[in-house]
Amino acid sequence: MLAENIAIRVAELVPDAVIVAAGRDRIEVSLASVQFEAVETIVARLDAAFEAAFDVDGEPYSIELVLGSATLPVTLHDDVRLLDEAERACEAARETRAPVVRHLARGTTPPDRASLGRDLRDAIGKGELFLQYQPKLHLRRQVVSGVEALIRWRHPVRGLVMPGDFIALAEESQDIVDLTVWTIQQVIKDQRVLAARGHDIPVFVNISGVLLSDARFVRRACALIQSSGVKIGFEITETAVIRDPQSAIGHLKRFADIGIVIAIDDYGAGLSSLAYLKQLPASELKIDKLFVTQLTSSNRDPLIVRSTIDLAHAMEMEVVAEGVETASALALLSVMGCDVAQGFLISRPIDLPILLEFLARDQARVFVSAPAKLLNLTTGHRRAS
Numbered sequence: 001m002l003a004e005n006i007a008i009r010v011a012e013l014v015p016d017a018v019i020v021a022a023g024r025d026r027i028e029v030s031l032a033s034v035q036f037e038a039v040e041t042i043v044a045r046l047d048a049a050f051e052a053a054f055d056v057d058g059e060p061y062s063i064e065l066v067l068g069s070a071t072l073p074v075t076l077h078d079d080v081r082l083l084d085e086a087e088r089a090c091e092a093a094r095e096t097r098a099p100v101v102r103h104l105a106r107g108t109t110p111p112d113r114a115s116l117g118r119d120l121r122d123a124i125g126k127g128e129l130f131l132q133y134q135p136k137l138h139l140r141r142q143v144v145s146g147v148e149a150l151i152r153w154r155h156p157v158r159g160l161v162m163p164g165d166f167i168a169l170a171e172e173s174q175d176i177v178d179l180t181v182w183t184i185q186q187v188i189k190d191q192r193v194l195a196a197r198g199h200d201i202p203v204f205v206n207i208s209g210v211l212l213s214d215a216r217f218v219r220r221a222c223a224l225i226q227s228s229g230v231k232i233g234f235e236i237t238e239t240a241v242i243r244d245p246q247s248a249i250g251h252l253k254r255f256a257d258i259g260i261v262i263a264i265d266d267y268g269a270g271l272s273s274l275a276y277l278k279q280l281p282a283s284e285l286k287i288d289k290l291f292v293t294q295l296t297s298s299n300r301d302p303l304i305v306r307s308t309i310d311l312a313h314a315m316e317m318e319v320v321a322e323g324v325e326t327a328s329a330l331a332l333l334s335v336m337g338c339d340v341a342q343g344f345l346i347s348r349p350i351d352l353p354i355l356l357e358f359l360a361r362d363q364a365r366v367f368v369s370a371p372a373k374l375l376n377l378t379t380g381h382r383r384a385s
Contacts, residue, residue, distance in 0.1 A: 006050075006063065013049055014042055020347075028086075028348070036071050036103050043067050043099045066090055067099035083348060084160040117169045119155065124182050129153055131186055132349035133203070135358065136320060136342045139334045144359060146202045146233065148342065149187050150349045151179070167208070176208050177217050184224055184232070190352050191230040199359045202261055204233040209240025212248040218255075226258050233261035235286070241276050249279050256281035263320070268308065278315065285312040289323020289343070296328045306336050313337065 007019050007027050018030045053060035068089030072082050085102050093100040131149050138145035153161040170176040191203045211217045241248045263284035291301045312319045321333050324343030
């Protein structure tokens, strides 16, 4: 509970921030529309505030904060990069025993596609890829009903490479097959760990559209999952089906027949077609975050979201809202009858050990990690004498 107590104190010191106790000794603070210079002032204020003993239930504790932060211009909004840089700042702060603020460059040179493509072929064997998981909160039951697996690449030279920079390359080179097979294999291992800890929930894997017409991949994926016996779902986009409808729908039905849950991802962002939708063996529909993030500031988006929820329910599908970042949006979605929420309000994408801690502590609540400027606080504590 100490991290949550500290989070309450931080909220008092930084009232405009969104704060979450993301682990036993980790707190995340997010600030939007704040000048870079202001972040340094806030960090200094937090550092000074915890110099004195901290009271928890009448007991004094000495708190040692490791303060690391990262800032990024709104025009370069990139949640994954921002989180990674904030974590690096924390590592540097731990070594220097002083707060570290990293102001990210306003411009970056795009990676060379040819060399990045060559490196990607070796990334799996070298152990450079890893997965993070983002929980999905069932609104009526108030439990985590599943998680989405998100692939990451920590390049030894370039650092963290964004999926947007290498997924398209993998699709062009056909490395997407090995990349996805590796993801499925890793998810099988991790889902078994989750189940062994009492969290036998489905883990969803994103499936590229090019794979839905690849019969060899389909056979391989089915064999892996059938032999594993674990709970896995596949998320596919509408555009993935439109590329080759006959093949895609046939393969999706084969997946569904062996118990793989099919979710339609980013619904509404592409060319939505009811003709295809009614043919898909999907049991879950995910409303694109484009509509969810503007739910409380737009007149039309609530109408679109509500009608989508009603349509999905009529087709006997559960509805997942992506990009849930505010309590007001979550409340409105609940009133509309949305089944599941996913987004930074629930949790950012996290590593498996942190996910296990999240689930064990029953943190399926409205705690937050938000998107514009992120400050990571790692805490150490001892009872003061």
